[in-house]
Amino acid sequence: MKTINIQKSKKCLICNNDINPFISYGEMPIANGFLNSDNFSKEYFFHMQVAHCTNCNMVQLLDTPDKDLMFNENYAFFSGTSNVMKDHFKNFAFQVKNNYLNVEDPFVVEIGSNDGIMLGNFKDWGIRHLGCEPSANVAHVAKEKGINTIVEFFNEDLAKKIISENGQADAFIAANVMCHIPYFHSIVAGISLLIKKTGIVIFEDPYLGDVIEKTSYDQIYDEHTFLFSVNSINYIFNEYGMEVVHIEHQDTHGGSMRYFIGHKGVRVPSKEAVDQLAKEKKLGLDKPETYTKFRENCEKSKVDLKKLLTDLKIQGKRIAGYGATSKSTTILNYSDIGPDLIEYICDNTPIKQDKFSPGKHIPIKNIEHFKENYPDYAVLFAYNHAKEIMSKETDFIKNGGKWILFVPNVHIVN
Numbered sequence: 194m195k196t197i198n199i200q201k202s203k204k205c206l207i208c209n210n211d212i213n214p215f216i217s218y219g220e221m222p223i224a225n226g227f228l229n230s231d232n233f234s235k236e237y238f239f240h241m242q243v244a245h246c247t248n249c250n251m252v253q254l255l256d257t258p259d260k261d262l263m264f265n266e267n268y269a270f271f272s273g274t275s276n277v278m279k280d281h282f283k284n285f286a287f288q289v290k291n292n293y294l295n296v297e298d299p300f301v302v303e304i305g306s307n308d309g310i311m312l313g314n315f316k317d318w319g320i321r322h323l324g325c326e327p328s329a330n331v332a333h334v335a336k337e338k339g340i341n342t343i344v345e346f347f348n349e350d351l352a353k354k355i356i357s358e359n360g361q362a363d364a365f366i367a368a369n370v371m372c373h374i375p376y377f378h379s380i381v382a383g384i385s386l387l388i389k390k391t392g393i394v395i396f397e398d399p400y401l402g403d404v405i406e407k408t409s410y411d412q413i414y415d416e417h418t419f420l421f422s423v424n425s426i427n428y429i430f431n432e433y434g435m436e437v438v439h440i441e442h443q444d445t446h447g448g449s450m451r452y453f454i455g456h457k458g459v460r461v462p463s464k465e466a467v468d469q470l471a472k473e474k475k476l477g478l479d480k481p482e483t484y485t486k487f488r489e490n491c492e493k494s495k496v497d498l499k500k501l502l503t504d505l506k507i508q509g510k511r512i513a514g515y516g517a518t519s520k521s522t523t524i525l526n527y528s529d530i531g532p533d534l535i536e537y538i539c540d541n542t543p544i545k546q547d548k549f550s551p552g553k554h555i556p557i558k559n560i561e562h563f564k565e566n567y568p569d570y571a572v573l574f575a576y577n578h579a580k581e582i583m584s585k586e587t588d589f590i591k592n593g594g595k596w597i598l599f600v601p602n603v604h605i606v607n
């Protein structure tokens with residue numbers, strides 16, 4: 194069996210304050226670790242607990258698996274599987290180009306660039322760019338498209354190397370990766386060196402405020418070391434002479450926040466940024482009681498989902514899952530839902546198909562399998578792609594099928 198290297202921390206990863214978990218989700222496997230049956234006995238689990246730091250307000254996992262267990266040449270998430278996300282990242286890229294690259298020979302760096310879903314736009318526009326993507330299989334797809342990509346984990350040392358080879362960057366961009374990185378000080382230190390004095394940092398990640406409000410606890414899994422808020426992001430960037438100058442809420446991934454960050458004093462923080470800092474205090478994101486209530490909501494959601502599926506099964510109904518998301522690993526393992534309740538999960542990602550879901554070992558099938566013999570109910574694990582999926586799958590409804598959603602509460606869509 195492979196030696197497992199677990200980083201343990203009971204000190205805040207951001208400010209070193211003592212932190213205590215407000216919830217335990219129990220033993221969790223690698224969320225994207227879809228596996229063959231030969232590997233069931235070797236499967237890796239870690240104790241997934243979450244804490245809120247009362248000093249810097251960062252919400253974080255207590256234990257995170259070693260990064261090489263999650264990001265490697267078998268990484269299962271290819272960004273390009275969603276057309277809606279392609280459009281989303283095209284708009285993101287346009288925003289960067291139109292508002293921040295009006296300089297001579299601009300240079301853009303993206304980390305977690307995956308298959309090039311965002312950076313490909315800069316390549317098409319002939320803009321100097323560099324992607325930094327440690328998972329070799331997804332990086333390979335980007336390289337094949339002619340997108341400049343290095344297969345490396347970003348950190349302070351890599352930032353220095355990028356500067357020595359390319360000079361400083363005008364824009365540093367990232368999506369759904371900053372919250373993955375426990376060595377966050379090294380990231381922010383690297384960014385503060387890499388970015389020009391007048392440059393901009395723009396990244397987006399699932400937003401703590403949405404997770405709390407919608408009980409979307411499935412955003413918590415091994416890769417998501419942090420759940421960011423504007424306050425916690427501002428805290429850490431302040432330490433490196435930078436500040437949040439603007440924010441924009443996004444509907445993607447069940448509710449995300451896009452942060453715009455610059456060197457201190459270069460840009461005047463927008464009203465939106467200033468207001469959101471205050472709004473988070475009003476929402477109680479700095480108060481332990483908020484997290485106690487969140488725990489109660491998670492516990493209710495877990496009981497409700499298992500009860501609904503069990504009741505339907507007793508009535509002889511067939512239930513499938515739709516979208517073998519990394520998020521579903523938390524739902525299934527925490528709620529103790531296995532193949533006895535969910536026959537299979539269908540997904541359009543080839544690398545996941547004909548494998549089994551992490552921990553609970555529900556078979557993963559292609560979408561044709563779903564279409565050939567519709568179940569009575571389908572749990573929409575990829576609810577963040579609900580519009581795209583529901584509009585593709587109208588025949589399922591015509592055949593009497595029904596969707597089950599669990600955010601913001603467990604319900605059948607009628």
Ligand code: SAH
Pocket residue numbers: 264265268270272304305306307310325326327328331345346347348367368369370373374
């Ligand atoms: N930006 C894409 C991909 C997000 S998945 C999107 O939003 O769809 C997160 C990606 O970050 C993975 O491809 C993973 O390999 C990569 N990653 C993880 N740690 C990283 C690090 N330290 N530096 C750069 N990329 C990293």
Ligand code: TMP
Pocket residue numbers: 274275276515516517518519520539540541542575577578581582585
């Ligand atoms: P995500 O929620 O992390 O983006 O993952 C979405 C998963 O859902 C991914 O494995 C691909 C899958 N999916 C489909 O199977 N069909 C679809 O139409 C879409 C948009 C996603």
Ligand code: ZN
Pocket residue numbers: 205206207208209210246247248249250251
């Ligand atoms: Zn802290």
